[in-house]
Amino acid sequence: MKKFMNKSLIFLGAGVVVLLVELLILNSSLWQLNVLTYLLTVGIIPAIVLFVSLLLYGMTAKSSAKLTYVMAILLALVFSGIMLAYCSAVVTPELMDTILANSVTSENTQVSMTTATAGDNIQSILMYTAFAGLGAMVGNRIRRKKNPTPVATPRDEYDNE
Amino acid sequence: MDDRKQKSYRENSLEAVLQLICYIALPLISLIALTIGMSLLTTGGLNTDVNEAEGFLSVLLSFSLPMVLALAVLPVTVKVWGGKCSLNRLGFRPSTPWWNIVGCGAMTVGTVVLAVMLGNNPDVELSAWTVWSHFFFVAVAEECMLRGVVHDQLRNFTENKWVLCLLNGLIFAFVYHSNEDFLSNLLVRVPLGFILCFVRVKSDSLYPAITLHWLYNMAVTTI
Numbered sequence: 453m454k455k456f457m458n459k460s461l462i463f464l465g466a467g468v469v470v471l472l473v474e475l476l477i478l479n480s481s482l483w484q485l486n487v488l489t490y491l492l493t494v495g496i497i498p499a500i501v502l503f504v505s506l507l508l509y510g511m512t513a514k515s516s517a518k519l520t521y522v523m524a525i526l527l528a529l530v531f532s533g534i535m536l537a538y539c540s541a542v543v544t545p546e547l548m549d550t551i552l553a554n555s556v557t558s559e560n561t562q563v564s565m566t567t568a569t570a571g572d573n574i575q576s577i578l579m580y581t582a583f584a585g586l587g588a589m590v591g592n593r594i595r596r597k598k599n600p601t602p603v604a605t606p607r608d609e610y611d612n613e
Numbered sequence: 614m615d616d617r618k619q620k621s622y623r624e625n626s627l628e629a630v631l632q633l634i635c636y637i638a639l640p641l642i643s644l645i646a647l648t649i650g651m652s653l654l655t656t657g658g659l660n661t662d663v664n665e666a667e668g669f670l671s672v673l674l675s676f677s678l679p680m681v682l683a684l685a686v687l688p689v690t691v692k693v694w695g696g697k698c699s700l701n702r703l704g705f706r707p708s709t710p711w712w713n714i715v716g717c718g719a720m721t722v723g724t725v726v727l728a729v730m731l732g733n734n735p736d737v738e739l740s741a742w743t744v745w746s747h748f749f750f751v752a753v754a755e756e757c758m759l760r761g762v763v764h765d766q767l768r769n770f771t772e773n774k775w776v777l778c779l780l781n782g783l784i785f786a787f788v789y790h791s792n793e794d795f796l797s798n799l800l801v802r803v804p805l806g807f808i809l810c811f812v813r814v815k816s817d818s819l820y821p822a823i824t825l826h827w828l829y830n831m832a833v834t835t836i
Contacts (some may be wrong), residue, residue, distance in 0.1 A: 488649070499642075521627040575641065575791055581639035585631030 460513040464527055467505025471498055475538055482547060486555040494535065495579070502531050502580055503587040510591015517592045524588035532597060535580075536573065606611040629769040636766050637788055640688050641757060647679035668741045677750035685757035692762050703761040704819030713816055720824035724748075727831040734835070744834060752826035759785050759806070760813040760822045774814045782806030805829065 478493050485493065506524050513520055632637075652675045692698045724745060732741035739747075759781060767780055785806030786798040793802070813822040 491645075491649075518627055524631065538744055574787065575638070578634055578638040578788065579642060581631070581636045582642075586635055586639070589628065589631060 458511050460515075463505050463508040464523060464611065465514070467501050467527065468530065468534075470501050470505075471534060474498070474501070475534075479542065482542065483550055484554065485551050486556070487551060490551050494539065495576075498531055498535060499579060499583040502527065503583040506584045506587030507591045510588045511594050511598075513591075513595075520588045520592055524584040525581060528578070528584040530585075531580045532573075532577045535576065615701075626770070631743050633763070633766045633769075636688055636692075636762050637784060640683050641789075643687060644679055644683035647683050648675065651675045662759060669746070671741050671742065672739065672747050677747050680754040681750050684754035688762040689757055692765065703765055704813060704817070704822075705761075706818045706820075709816075709818050709820060713818055713821055717820050717824045720821075720828045723828050724824075724831045727828070731831070731835045737834075746833065748755070748830040748834070749827055751830060752823045754828055755785075755789065756809070756813075756819050756823045759789065760810055761819055762775045764810060764813060772812070778807045778810040778814065781810035785809070 474493070474497060506520075506527065509523065510520050513523075655671060655674045689700075689703060692703065693700060727786055728741045728745040731737055731744060734741075737744070763784060764777065764781055767777055772779060782803040782805070787803035790802050809822045809826055812825055813819060816822075
């Protein structure tokens with residue numbers, strides 16, 4: 453339990469707080485978005501926040517690499533859950549129509565979107581897990597470079613037998 | 614297995630799972646970004662539907678090129694340079710047996726015949742040779758990604774060819790064609806992915822799987 457509850461967990465909590473603040477800010481300007489800014493704010497920024505949180509966690513955590521990866525998967529699921537709940541609560545067909553209308557800059561421009569399917573939810577979970585996992589892996593590598601694990605002494609070898 | 618080895622094994626297998634997810638998801642994200650970027654650059658608008666594209670160059674720049682870059686060049690480069698994996702292991706064999714070359718040649722002739730048939734169809738908006746070349750790039754990109762990089766990553770978990778082919782078919786259908794309906798994925802794309810992976814395993818090369826995929830796409834569009 454002590455190994456699990458270390459100060460590095462603050463980075464994971466901070467990641468969730470940053471995401472919630474971003475969504476709060478986004479709420480006020482949701483009707484001014486176009487397709488690109490919508491993809492950026494709903495897809496890319498949360499993924500970057502997740503990556504940075506796991507990177508900092510991986511770099512500073514004193515726990516094992518395995519625990520870092522488990523935390524990465526868990527936080528990715530939390531982020532996906534928050535984003536799915538947010539999108540199903542806030543994004544309405546009227547809002548999507550407005551976002552599409554905002555995206556049309558000239559008469560020649562055509563923009564079309566299709567409604568999300570179950571597969572898109574799988575892709576969003578995979579995307580968040582990929583960003584979280586990448587952050588955790590890079591963080592772990594940096595930590596290992598900074599604090600290389602001591603080479604096992606002959607005595608250690610005998611202890612394991 | 615002693616404790617230290619067991620711990621290291623668990624860490625490595627979890628890392629391998631995360632690496633697999635990265636290899637599956639990150640190229641898809643770069644594909645979306647590149648398609649949007651190229652569409653904005655070439656047409657000034659946002660078009661992510663290949664059927665709406667006008668002309669060979671537009672299809673090549675907005676759809677074929679992003680696909681090859683995101684699904685073939687990027688993951689293969691990362692796998693070879695970062696993952697220390699040889700091109701041979703990914704299926705890019707410099708020398709292939711004669712029956713592979715004959716098979717690939719026959720299937721390529723098949724795609725040409727289908728393109729000629731497609732050219733006679735007045736309902737098709739794009740030119741038959743645009744479709745033919747685009748499907749070639751689609752086949753190269755998807756095969757490099759799925760039967761090259763993802764297949765090699767899956768080999769970290771099992772060497773059983775049936776399990777490998779099944780997993781590959783499931784990823785091909787439910788991740789790479791997630792916008793299609795569940796039943797068509799289950800009944801068409803899972804078996805197709807399975808067969809393409811089986812061809813890859815049996816021939817130990819990517820080229821037959823690429824030409825078979827190309828032939829399948831042309832056949833579905835033409836017939």
